[in-house]
Amino acid sequence: MTPIVDIRGLVKSFCLHNQGGITIPVLRGLxxxxxxxxxxxxxxxxxVGKSTVLRCIYGNYKxxxxxxxxxxxxxxVDVVTAHHRLVAELRRRTIGYVSQFLRVVPRVPTLDVVAExxxxxxxxxxxxxxxxxxxxxxxAIPERLWQLAPQTFSGGEQxxxxxxxxxxxxxxxxxxxxxxxxxxxxxxxxxxxxxxxAKRRGAAVIGIFHDQDFAAAVGTRRFDVAALARVA
Amino acid sequence: MSAPDADLVEPAGRPLDAPLLSxxxxxxxxxxxxxxxxxxxxxxxxxxxxxxxxxxxxxxxLLNCVSGQIEPSAGEILFTxxxxxxxxxYRIPEPERRRLxxxxxxxxxxNPRDGLRFNVSTGGNVGERLMAIGARNYASIRGxxxxxxxxxxxxxxxxxxxxxxxxxxxQQRVQIARNLxxxxxLVFMDxxxxxxxxxxxxxxxxxxxxLVTELHLAAVIVTHDLAVARLLADRxxxxxxxxxxxxxxxxxxxxxxxxxxxxxxxxxVLQI
Numbered sequence: 001m002t003p004i005v006d007i008r009g010l011v012k013s014f015c016l017h018n019q020g021g022i023t024i025p026v027l028r029g030l031x032x033x034x035x036x037x038x039x040x041x042x043x044x045x046x047x048v049g050k051s052t053v054l055r056c057i058y059g060n061y062k063x064x065x066x067x068x069x070x071x072x073x074x075x076x077v078d079v080v081t082a083h084h085r086l087v088a089e090l091r092r093r094t095i096g097y098v099s100q101f102l103r104v105v106p107r108v109p110t111l112d113v114v115a116e117x118x119x120x121x122x123x124x125x126x127x128x129x130x131x132x133x134x135x136x137x138x139x140a141i142p143e144r145l146w147q148l149a150p151q152t153f154s155g156g157e158q159x160x161x162x163x164x165x166x167x168x169x170x171x172x173x174x175x176x177x178x179x180x181x182x183x184x185x186x187x188x189x190x191x192x193x194x195x196x197x198a199k200r201r202g203a204a205v206i207g208i209f210h211d212q213d214f215a216a217a218v219g220t221r222r223f224d225v226a227a228l229a230r231v232a
Numbered sequence: 233m234s235a236p237d238a239d240l241v242e243p244a245g246r247p248l249d250a251p252l253l254s255x256x257x258x259x260x261x262x263x264x265x266x267x268x269x270x271x272x273x274x275x276x277x278x279x280x281x282x283x284x285x286x287x288x289x290x291x292x293x294l295l296n297c298v299s300g301q302i303e304p305s306a307g308e309i310l311f312t313x314x315x316x317x318x319x320x321x322y323r324i325p326e327p328e329r330r331r332l333x334x335x336x337x338x339x340x341x342x343n344p345r346d347g348l349r350f351n352v353s354t355g356g357n358v359g360e361r362l363m364a365i366g367a368r369n370y371a372s373i374r375g376x377x378x379x380x381x382x383x384x385x386x387x388x389x390x391x392x393x394x395x396x397x398x399x400x401x402x403q404q405r406v407q408i409a410r411n412l413x414x415x416x417x418l419v420f421m422d423x424x425x426x427x428x429x430x431x432x433x434x435x436x437x438x439x440x441x442x443l444v445t446e447l448h449l450a451a452v453i454v455t456h457d458l459a460v461a462r463l464l465a466d467r468x469x470x471x472x473x474x475x476x477x478x479x480x481x482x483x484x485x486x487x488x489x490x491x492x493x494x495x496x497x498x499x500x501v502l503q504i
Contacts, residue, residue, distance in 0.1 A: 017492035018499065060483040062490065084481055085249075087275055088466060105463050106434040120445060131440060 003033035004172055004204035005057060006076065010066035012052055016100060026052050029066070032223060035066035035152040036172075039195060041219035044226035050208045051100075053225060054175045056080075057206070059087045059096045070094060070173060092120055097175045098166035102158045110136065110153075111146040114164045121169055128168070135164040139190055155182040160191075167194060174198055180214055192218050250312060252277045252418060252450050253296055253298070258307035261291050267293035268474045271307070277417065278448040282455055282465035282482065284497070289453040289471040294420055298452065299420040300333050311336075311418075334364050338411030342423035344403035348395045348410065354381065355391035358409045365414060380409040384439065402430035405439075412443070419451045425460060458501050462486055470494045 010030040015023045026049040034040050042050040057068055059079045059209040069076040072094045078085060091097070096117075104113050114132035119125065136146060139160040145153065150161045159182050166174070176195070180188050188211065195218045198205055211216040215222070251274035258271040264454065269288035275281055275309040283291045296302040298309055300321055308319040309393050311332065321329060333339070341347040348357050358377035359367075367373050378388050384405040387400075404424065411419060411490040441464060444451060444484045455461055461468055461482060470493065478485055478494045 014488075017495050054489065059481060061488045062480075062484060084467065085279075087481060088279075103462070105438045107431070109440050 001035055002076075003035050004071045005032070005034040006067075006069040007032045007057070008067050008069075010053070010056060010063055010068065012049070012056060012061060012063045013123070019114065027063070027225075028134055029053050034204040034206055035205055036202040037199050038220045039199055039207060039218050041215045041222050042206065042208050043215070043222050043224050044197070048226045050225050051177055052207065054097070054177055054208070057173070058091065058095055058175055069187075086105060092117075093169065094171055095173045095175065096166045096169060096171035097194060098163050098177060098179045100177050100181070102162040102165070104165075106151055106152070107149045109147045110141065110150045110161055112151055113161060117165060117168045132164065132168060135167060135194075136161070138194065139164055145228075156184065156187060160187065163191060163194070163219075167198065170198075170201065170203075172203055174203050174205045176205065176209075178208050178210060180209060180211055249276065252279075252312050254308075254310040255298055256308045256310070258294070258297055258309065260290075260302065261305045262264060265310055266474050268297070268471070271476055273469065273476075273479060275450050275452065277450055278444070279467065279468060280444055280449075280451045280453065280465045281467045282453045282461035283469045283471060284455060284458060284461055285471035285477075286456065286497075288473075289398050290474040291456075291471055293474075294471070295420055295422055295452060295454050299337060299339050300329055301339070314417075322367050328445065331365070334361055335414045336417050338393055338408075338414075338416040338419040340404075340407055340411055340419060340421040341425050342426045344395065344400065344407050347407040348403060351394050352394075354395055354398065354406050357406055358413055361410060361414045376413060377409070379407070380413050383391070384409045384412075385435075399435060400431075401428050404436060408440075408443075412447070415447070417448075417450060419449055421451060421453045423455055424453065425457075426455075427461070433460075440464060458486065458498065470497065 006091060008031055010027050012027040013025040015021065029054065042053060044050060046227050052061060056063050057070065057079060063080055066080065068079040070079055070090060072090050077090060079090065101146050111129055114136060115128035118128035118131060133146065139207050141157060141160055150158050153161065159179060163179050183191065192214065195205060253270060253275040255273050259269050260267045260355065271294055283294060285291050293302065297304040303322055311319045311320055311321055339347065355374055355377045358380055359373040362373050362376060369469050378391055381388050381391060385400055386405050386409065389397060395406060398406065423435050427459065428436065437460065453464060465482045468480065468485040469476055470478040470485065478489065478491045485494060486498055489498050
């Protein structure tokens with residue numbers, strides 16, 4: 001079986017030029033392959049490089065070495081060396097990324113915030129809004145809030161809006177960076193349900209979840225970044 | 233686990249299509265001072281690039297050279313015409329350059345006073361570019377101007393009012409409508425939200441973002457505001473002292489800056 005995400009020998013360090021030029025090594029030759037329908041839970045202590053792995057896949061971190069291949073339109077694309085236009089296309093259609101914090105234009109209604117990624121794939125406004133409404137409904141964001149901007153929402157509500165936005169396009173790869181940190185048990189189970197649904201449709205999911213029970217419920221496999229990242 | 237089939241692997245670094253704009257080795261000197269030095273970049277249809285840097289970095293000079301307003305001292309600016317052929321901006325005949333600037337390009341200035349004619353009505357300002365490319369039917373020009381004012385969320389009842397009677401945010405929208413009426417493919421903006429109140433700025437940012445998506449506009453935006461760049465731009469160019477320090481995907485440059493100056497710039501932004 002060909003993996004959807006195939007990482008080989010990933011090396012990532014950070015050089016802090018304005019703090020004495022010190023270099024902080026984070027990933028030292030990480031290998032990870034993820035198949036369709038899997039949900040790999042990245043584990044390890046804080047600062048070990050879990051988010052770094054996700055950001056290297058999404059292309060907002062530049063690794064020093066290694067390849068990060070992602071299946072896009074039936075072929076494998078190396079995010080590290082791909083032209084920026086192709087990376088943009090990957091992000092539009094192939095990789096869904098839910099960051100820890102919602103970062104969007106202020107004062108835009110929630111429904112449009114969630115519909116926007118779909119609009120960018122060419123879906124007509126009304127179809128995109130209908131799908132956005134459907135997702136918000138499933139994540140228990142009441143309809144009376146849809147026309148309001150999410151900046152005024154509670155942390156838990158913002159987090160669910162962020163997840164809805166990340167899931168709006170049914171991308172084959174789903175990267176989740178602590179999507180449930182501010183949620184109560186009931187809302188966590190709603191998130192678990194949409195993640196399970198993504199797995200069933202064949203998405204490759206890679207996530208960081210601090211809640212151990214949640215990780216056990218949605219994860220099909222655990223990947224210890226600490227143990228494997230630091231192999232010299 | 234089997235390795236991916238070798239011939240299914242995308243060749244590294246190949247773009248998907250041809251760029252709309254190619255800037256090669258652009259340098260602008262003012263007597264002994266160099267305002268921008270050896271700038272090279274490509275811009276694709278529908279792509280937004282932000283240029284950031286402190287005052288005096290050469291951002292506005294670069295914008296003025298690339299948009300046909302100031303002739304560079306060296307380098308070439310290649311623009312792909314609608315028929316697919318290439319025009320070298322400062323080597324094509326002056327009339328053609330002026331026609332491109334009036335039809336295929338839009339230039340939005342920070343100060344609406346630089347981009348609007350204040351002794352002409354709002355509707356006249358918006359319709360002017362249509363007349364400049366030969367439209368003569370007054371009713372249809374006025375109709376189209378009203379449509380664009382409406383799209384930019386300017387009260388169409390103000391079509392006969394002078395720009396000075398509008399607020400700064402509305403003047404900026406009129407300036408954008410004036411540029412978009414000829415369906416340009418490339419828009420240059422110099423601090424488009426610079427002089428506006430924060431609340432007005434947010435709404436205008438959203439409007440710019442949806443226009444860029446819907447009209448498949450390419451844009452070069454000069455700003456000193458990294459937050460504006462993050463929200464609007466696909467790519468980010470960092471300039472300092474006339475040089476390009478770093479160029480990459482906006483979130484890559486902001487989240488994983490490679491150069492000392494970019495790291496300093498990013499780490500100096502106040503968190504809110």
